[in-house]
Amino acid sequence: MEIERNFITPEQPPEVSQLKIVVVGEKGCGKTTICKQLCEEGKFDVEPTVGSDFYTTQMTSKKKLVQVNLWDLSGDKSYLDVRNEFYRDSDILLAVYDITNKRSFDSLDMWLREVSKFGGESLPVYLCGTKAEQESRRKVDTDEAKEWSNSRSFQGFCEIKPTVEGDSSVQALFERIVMRHM
Template sequence: MERTSITVPKPPKRNVIRIKIISMGDAGCGKSCLIKRYCEEKFVSKYISTIGVDYGVKSVVVSNQQVKANFWDLAGGPEYFDVRNEFYRDAQGAILVFDVSNRASFEALEGWVQEAYKHGAKDMQVAVCGNKCDSKSREVKPKEAQAWANKNGYLYFETSANSGENVQTCFNDLFTAVVRNLPQR
């Protein structure tokens, strides 16, 4: 008996878009916790400061397009400036995070934006996160933060890495803005 081999055609490869997303903001404002909440849907209550840069990838679908979001979680401490400044180049999106219970972290946002653009970030989409919005002691009002974000042309979200409030919406809206802003292929 003669054997016939059957070849199963491979499914067509979907064109996957890769996007580079960075996190910016003072140490301790919750950048890593927001990313972990989004990617793993969990909250880590024990604070462990990022040393230098952390990296992660998450596959998502944006407007029926497969997207791999590459996260570059940049440490917020001033001692990591020399490491951080190498990662701004070619960033297409950023979460710019401050702690609503820490006015200094809000006042530092402009400095973070200037640092990013000085070191190679161009035309990136930015989502400002007023994180820890579930905090009992609040030093920055939502209206003030929203006005600052609007003035700069950024998205604004009141987020909580602890409860998950607005985390999915923030990242989904940021990815949509990044993909919309990509050059047409």
């Protein structure tokens, strides 16, 4: 089944479904790059997220138009009061860590507790390791991350190479999510 991005048929306005995805993880782990790569064309600048940032794009799945709304939440601990408002009405949680930073992986349990505490305990979760192009600097073993993900019954696991130049694995990740949940 193929998903096409930004595809709208002019003859019949399609019904638009909404999919709210909250993206969490330690600061600097690649959340913003993932969001911008999916939703923005060409090269882009990445600045640290202050509180939260919102990104949107449209995809089609099963001949249905889906508006994918990404909430990129700051990894800075000082923004807890801002973050806790986003979990309750979300459809998907994307938990992100940097494969070159063990602390970013170890903090994921804290993120899951936070999400659960503020109303997101039943969210489907996808685990995503970033910076996979930096294999020589790897601090988080792929098998360890897969096992951790499987032990928590997450919906999916991947490692990607998001960069300002682009990476098709980011698109593929969101295509899988949209196909599975719409």
